[in-house]
Amino acid sequence: MKIVVIGGSGLIGTKVVAQLREKGHQVIAGSPSTGINTITGEGLAAAMKDTDIVIDLANSPSFEDNAVMEFFQTAGRNLLGAEISAGVKHHVALSIVGVDIMQNIGYMRAKMAQEDLIRQSGIPYTIIRSTQFFEFIGGIANQATQGNEVHLSDVKFQPIASDDVAAFVVKYALGAPLNNKIEIAGPDRFDMYQVADRYLQYMKDPRKVIANGKPEYFGGAVTHAALVPAGLADLGAVSFENWLTTQLQNA
Amino acid sequence: MKENSRDSKSGKKAAAPSDNVLLQTVEQYKREREILLALSSDLTKVRDKNDLILLFKKRIKGLFYISHTIVTLIDYKDATYTPFLLDNDGSPIRSHQRYQEMVHSRFPLNEPFIQSVLHAAAPISFLLEDIMNEPQSPPFLRVNYEKGVKEILMATLMKEEKAMGFLHVYTDKPGGFSTEFRSIINGIIPQISSAVSNIIKNEELLKEEEEKSFLLDFSSEIATVRTKEGLARAVQGALHKLNPSGGFVIRRINEDKKALSPYVHDLSKTHDKKILTALENSVFPINDGIQNRILNSAIPMLFNTEREIQRSPDSAYLQYWKQMGMENFAGIRLRNGETNLGILLLDLDDINVKLLKGICAQVSIAMANIMANEQITKTQEEQSFLLDFSKDITRVRTRLDLQKAIFTVLDKTMHTQLAMIRVIDDDGIHLSSFMYDRSLFPNTKGTFDDMVAIRITVEETYTAQVLASEEGLMFNVEEELKNGNAYATLWKTTGLKNMYALPLRVGDKNIGTIWMLANRLSPLLVKGICAQISIAIANIQANEQLDGYKKKLEVENDYLKEQIKTIYNFSEIIGSGEAMQKVYRLISLVADSNTSVLVTGETGTGKELIARAIHNASPRKEKLMVKVNCAALPASLIESELFGHERGAFTGAVDRRIGKFELANNSTLFLDEIGELPLDAQAKLLRVIQERELERIGGKQTIKLDVRLIAATNRNLEEEIKAGRFRADLYFRLNVFPIHLPPLRQRLEDIEPLTNFFIQKYARSTGRKIRSISPRVMHKLRSYTWPGNVRELEHLVERSILLSEDGKIEDIYIPENAAEDQQNPALLLNRSLDEVERSYIIETLKRCAGKISGAGSAAEVLKIPGNTLHSKMKKLGIYKSDYFS
Numbered sequence A: 001m002k003i004v005v006i007g008g009s010g011l012i013g014t015k016v017v018a019q020l021r022e023k024g025h026q027v028i029a030g031s032p033s034t035g036i037n038t039i040t041g042e043g044l045a046a047a048m049k050d051t052d053i054v055i056d057l058a059n060s061p062s063f064e065d066n067a068v069m070e071f072f073q074t075a076g077r078n079l080l081g082a083e084i085s086a087g088v089k090h091h092v093a094l095s096i097v098g099v100d101i102m103q104n105i106g107y108m109r110a111k112m113a114q115e116d117l118i119r120q121s122g123i124p125y126t127i128i129r130s131t132q133f134f135e136f137i138g139g140i141a142n143q144a145t146q147g148n149e150v151h152l153s154d155v156k157f158q159p160i161a162s163d164d165v166a167a168f169v170v171k172y173a174l175g176a177p178l179n180n181k182i183e184i185a186g187p188d189r190f191d192m193y194q195v196a197d198r199y200l201q202y203m204k205d206p207r208k209v210i211a212n213g214k215p216e217y218f219g220g221a222v223t224h225a226a227l228v229p230a231g232l233a234d235l236g237a238v239s240f241e242n243w244l245t246t247q248l249q250n251a
Numbered sequence B: 001m002k003e004n005s006r007d008s009k010s011g012k013k014a015a016a017p018s019d020n021v022l023l024q025t026v027e028q029y030k031r032e033r034e035i036l037l038a039l040s041s042d043l044t045k046v047r048d049k050n051d052l053i054l055l056f057k058k059r060i061k062g063l064f065y066i067s068h069t070i071v072t073l074i075d076y077k078d079a080t081y082t083p084f085l086l087d088n089d090g091s092p093i094r095s096h097q098r099y100q101e102m103v104h105s106r107f108p109l110n111e112p113f114i115q116s117v118l119h120a121a122a123p124i125s126f127l128l129e130d131i132m133n134e135p136q137s138p139p140f141l142r143v144n145y146e147k148g149v150k151e152i153l154m155a156t157l158m159k160e161e162k163a164m165g166f167l168h169v170y171t172d173k174p175g176g177f178s179t180e181f182r183s184i185i186n187g188i189i190p191q192i193s194s195a196v197s198n199i200i201k202n203e204e205l206l207k208e209e210e211e212k213s214f215l216l217d218f219s220s221e222i223a224t225v226r227t228k229e230g231l232a233r234a235v236q237g238a239l240h241k242l243n244p245s246g247g248f249v250i251r252r253i254n255e256d257k258k259a260l261s262p263y264v265h266d267l268s269k270t271h272d273k274k275i276l277t278a279l280e281n282s283v284f285p286i287n288d289g290i291q292n293r294i295l296n297s298a299i300p301m302l303f304n305t306e307r308e309i310q311r312s313p314d315s316a317y318l319q320y321w322k323q324m325g326m327e328n329f330a331g332i333r334l335r336n337g338e339t340n341l342g343i344l345l346l347d348l349d350d351i352n353v354k355l356l357k358g359i360c361a362q363v364s365i366a367m368a369n370i371m372a373n374e375q376i377t378k379t380q381e382e383q384s385f386l387l388d389f390s391k392d393i394t395r396v397r398t399r400l401d402l403q404k405a406i407f408t409v410l411d412k413t414m415h416t417q418l419a420m421i422r423v424i425d426d427d428g429i430h431l432s433s434f435m436y437d438r439s440l441f442p443n444t445k446g447t448f449d450d451m452v453a454i455r456i457t458v459e460e461t462y463t464a465q466v467l468a469s470e471e472g473l474m475f476n477v478e479e480e481l482k483n484g485n486a487y488a489t490l491w492k493t494t495g496l497k498n499m500y501a502l503p504l505r506v507g508d509k510n511i512g513t514i515w516m517l518a519n520r521l522s523p524l525l526v527k528g529i530c531a532q533i534s535i536a537i538a539n540i541q542a543n544e545q546l547d548g549y550k551k552k553l554e555v556e557n558d559y560l561k562e563q564i565k566t567i568y569n570f571s572e573i574i575g576s577g578e579a580m581q582k583v584y585r586l587i588s589l590v591a592d593s594n595t596s597v598l599v600t601g602e603t604g605t606g607k608e609l610i611a612r613a614i615h616n617a618s619p620r621k622e623k624l625m626v627k628v629n630c631a632a633l634p635a636s637l638i639e640s641e642l643f644g645h646e647r648g649a650f651t652g653a654v655d656r657r658i659g660k661f662e663l664a665n666n667s668t669l670f671l672d673e674i675g676e677l678p679l680d681a682q683a684k685l686l687r688v689i690q691e692r693e694l695e696r697i698g699g700k701q702t703i704k705l706d707v708r709l710i711a712a713t714n715r716n717l718e719e720e721i722k723a724g725r726f727r728a729d730l731y732f733r734l735n736v737f738p739i740h741l742p743p744l745r746q747r748l749e750d751i752e753p754l755t756n757f758f759i760q761k762y763a764r765s766t767g768r769k770i771r772s773i774s775p776r777v778m779h780k781l782r783s784y785t786w787p788g789n790v791r792e793l794e795h796l797v798e799r800s801i802l803l804s805e806d807g808k809i810e811d812i813y814i815p816e817n818a819a820e821d822q823q824n825p826a827l828l829l830n831r832s833l834d835e836v837e838r839s840y841i842i843e844t845l846k847r848c849a850g851k852i853s854g855a856g857s858a859a860e861v862l863k864i865p866g867n868t869l870h871s872k873m874k875k876l877g878i879y880k881s882d883y884f885s
C-alpha cells in the first residue's frame, strides 16, 4: 500500500514511517525537508498520486495562538483538498485527549479546527487522540520554570511513550477507517507535577518541582481530568519508569 | 554474502615485501598522491554533471581500466536511491533492454546489499555473480552482469554526515579494481561528494534562475497586455514553454456569482466543432464539485479526469476533456487581493507550485486590469449614452414623446422593459399610473389592467420601500415569487430576472416610481436615466397643468360673458307680493348652507334667477355659478358635459375635457331642466352627489369635489317618478329644500312693477323713451293667464316697445286663444267638469277685478252673456269672497 506520512520527519512521524516500511509498505515521509509542504502545497499533489492512506503527524513550527490556528487550518485544507483529488481512502490524524474541553487554550482550538476539517472533508478518517508524550515532559517543566523552581499543577496526567503512539498510529492507519475518534494513553495515571518531579530527579536536574494546586495546562484553566481519557482508551505498554531508564541509556 | 574488501586484497599483495617492492610501493604512493592531488583539484572545478562525467571518462579512465561509472542519489522521502549521473559512453549495458527502466528506477534502501554499502567504512566491491541473485538485491546488478560486467565497487557519498548517495564503478575484468584504484577512490570520495552536492546546488540554482526568468519574461509580457486577446496570447506563449502540447482555459466568475464562463482559452488540442462550441459557450455552475474546490484552495490542485468524472458524471466539460485526451489537469484560482476572479485550468500532469502561483499572480493582475479597463470603457459609453438621452429628453413635451424616448432607450440599448411609471397625485398620497407598457404582459391583460387601474397609495408596501430607498431597489423575480409577492407572477411572464424599482425625484421631492424589468442593469445608467425621466415628467406635468389652467380660464371666460349678458336679469327679482315674499324668505334661509335646492315652477317663472339669488347670497358667491341646461344637450353628450372626459375616452373625444362639475368645484352647479336628464346620467349624477367625487369618463383618477347643487324643473317630478322617467333616489337627494315659484297669474299684484321694469330695460337697450302705458293695456295684462309667465310678459313688453309710437304703449298683443292655455298644468288636473268650471270662473273674475259683466268683464272674457254667468255662479256657489282675496 502507498502511504504518505505528513510530518514524517518528526518525533512520531519518524517512528511511524520506520514501522510501516518495516511492514513492507511504500511510505513517503512528507515534510518541508523532503519537499512536501502542506502550507505552500509544494510536492503535495505529486506525493498524493496513487496514495491509499495519509497519516498527518505534522506540527506547527510556532505555537503562538494565531500562528498555530493558521497552520492547522491552512495545512488541513490544502492536505485534505489534495487527498480528495487523489482519491485517498483513509486519513489518519493525531490529536490530543481532551482537545474539545480545553477550548480556552489556543493550541487546542487549532487542533479542534484540524479535527473539524477532517470530519467535514468526506474522506474516510480515523482521529487518534493521544495523551502527552513522555518526550514532552521536559518541555512542560521548562515552560513552568521560575528561576530554580518548577510550578506545576496537580491535574491528572497519563503520558505515553512515542513508540507506543507510533505503534497505535500504525495499527489504526492500516485498519479500516473508523470515521470516529479513539483515545490512547500511557499505562499509568499521575498528578502532573509528580511526573515532572520524577523526570527532573532522574535527569539529575537541580530544579525543584512545586505543586501549585492550580488546575491549569499551558497557562489555561482546565478541569482536573481534562488531560486524561474519560472512557475506554488504548493503553501503551511502556511505563514511565521503563522509559526513563532507556532515556539515560541513550543519553 | 561475500565481499572483497580492500584490506583483504591489499593484504595479499603486501604479503612479501622486498626492497624492490618497497621502492615500488614508494613510487606507487607517490603516483597515488599525485593522482589524488590532480583529481582533487579537478574535482573542485566541477560545476555540472558534464564536468564530473568528463572527469570520470577522461581522467580516471585514462589512469585505470574500468567499464563505466554511475552516481545514484538517496531520496529520504521514500527511502530509495536513483540514478543521477551516468558515465556510460562506453557502458556495455546501454544496449540492455532494461536499461531505460534501470535509469528511472528507485531502488529501496532497506535491503542487505545497499545496507552493507552504507555500513562499510570505505569503498566496497562485490562480484556480481555472488550477490545479484539475493532476493532483495537491486535488479541493476543482474542487468550489468548480463552485459558482461563482473565486478562493482560501491562508495557512499556523504553530506553533512549523512549518506546522500553512492558512486558505482563497474568493470568487466575479474579482479579489475586494483589496490591503488581503491585507495584513490577512497581518497577522492569526499571531493566527489562535495562535487555532487555542488552539482545539485547548481542545478537547483539554475532551475530557480530559469523559473525566475520565465516569470520575469511572463510578467513583462503581461505588463503590455491590455485586452483579453492579448492576455490569451501571453498565457498561451508562457504555458507553451511548460507543456508544448497542452491547452488551457481561464474561466471568469460571472456577475451573478453563481457560475463561471470561459474568458480566454487555448483549445487547440481539439478540432471537434461540437466540443469547441460546447466548451466555449457554456456557463458552468460554480458549485460543480471542481470549480468550487479550486476556488476554495489556496494552492494549485491536480485532478485526475477519470476520477472526477466518476465523482460528478454530469459535468459535461470533463467528458469533453477526456475525449481530448486529458488524463490529468491542474486547477488554480485567480485572485485579486481577497476576491476570486476566476480559475485557470491547465493541461498538466505535474504541479510546479511556485511557477503556477507566479503565473496566476500575473494573470490575475492582468485580468483585474482588463476588467477595470472594460469597466471604464463601459462607464464612458454609458456616460455618453446618458448625454444623448438627456438631449432627447429635453425636447420632450408630451407623454407620447416621453414614452417613445424611454422605450427606445430601455429596450434597444439596455435590454430593459419599462413596466410602469407611477406618479404621485396632487394629494401627495395616491399614485396614478403615468405610463406603462401594456404589450409587456400580452397573455395577462386582465391582471395587468386590474393592477394599473388600482390607485395605490404611497403607503403600499413595495412603493413605500422604493420611495424610502436611496437609489432604488432590485427585486429578484424568483425570490419575490417565493415570498408571495402577487406582482411577481406577472413579472415572471416576461422571463426577465429582476425588477428594478426606483424613486423618481426632482430635487428631494418624490414625484413617483419607475418599474423596469431586466436581467441586469448598470446602476450608473439607471440612476442617470431616472434623473432625466423625473425631470421630463415634472415638465410634462407642469405643461399639463398649464393646459388645464388655460382651458379652465377659457371656460370661465365664457361664463363671465354669459353672466354679463344676463346681468340685468338677476340683479333684482321684481315682485313684492305675498307669494314672492315667501320665496324670498326661503332663499335667505337656505342660501348660507350647502344644502341642495330644488326649484320648481312653470316655465318662465324665473327659476334661474332664484338659483343665482341663492348662489349670490351664499359664501360661494366669489366664484362663478356654473349652469347646465339638461334639456339643451343630446343624451350622448350630457355625461361628458357634466363629468368631463379623458382624451380618447370615446370616439370624438380628441381632447381632455373638464366637466361642469369639476368647473363648479367650490361653487354652485345649477342644473336646469333636471327633469330632462336621461336615466343613465341620473345614476351617475346620484353617485357623484353621494360620493362627492367623480372620475372623468375614460379616466382612472377620481377627483374630490365640493359642489353645491341647485336643480330646477317645470315638471312634476313625482309624476315623472311614477312614469319611471326619473329616479326616486335622485329626487330625494335633490328635493332636500324645495322652493316653488308661483305662476305669474297668481301674483297679479306684481304685473305692474314687472311691466315697468321690462319697459325700463328695453327702452334703454332700444333707445326709445316710453313715458306712459295706457290703463287699458294694464288691465288687459292683468286679465291674461300668462302660461309663459314672467318670460312671456318680458317678451310681450319687448315686442310692444318696438311697435310703440310717440313714447306711448297704446296696445299690447296678447295672443288670443293661446293653445298652450289648454296645456296649462293648472287646468289639466283630475277634476270634475263642475270643479273646473268653478275654478275657471273664479280665476277669470279675479283677473277682471270682480267685474262680472260689461267691458273688460269676466262675461266678456268667457264670451257668455252676463246673466248666464250670474246663474252659473249661483249654481256653482261662487261668492265675492272667492274672487276678492
Ligand SMILES: NC(=O)c1ccc[n+]([C@@H]2O[C@H](COP(=O)([O-])OP(=O)(O)OC[C@H]3O[C@@H](n4cnc5c(N)ncnc54)[C@H](OP(=O)(O)O)[C@@H]3O)[C@@H](O)[C@H]2O)c1
Binding pocket: A006, A007, A008, A009, A010, A011, A012, A013, A030, A031, A032, A033, A034, A036, A037, A038, A039, A040, A056, A057, A058, A059, A060, A061, A075, A094, A095, A096, A097, A111, A129, A130, A131, A132, A133, A136
Ligand atoms: N506533544 C504531545 O504531547 C502531543 C500529544 C498529542 C498529540 N500530539 C500531536 O502529534 C503530532 C506530532 O507531534 P510531534 O511531536 O511528532 O511533532 P514534531 O516532532 O514537532 O514534528 C512535526 C513534523 O511536522 C512537519 N512539518 C512542519 N511543518 C510542515 C509543513 N508545512 N508541511 C509538512 N510537514 C510539516 C515537520 O517537518 P520538518 O522536520 O521538515 O520541519 C515534522 O516532521 C502533532 O500534530 C501534535 O499536535 C502531540
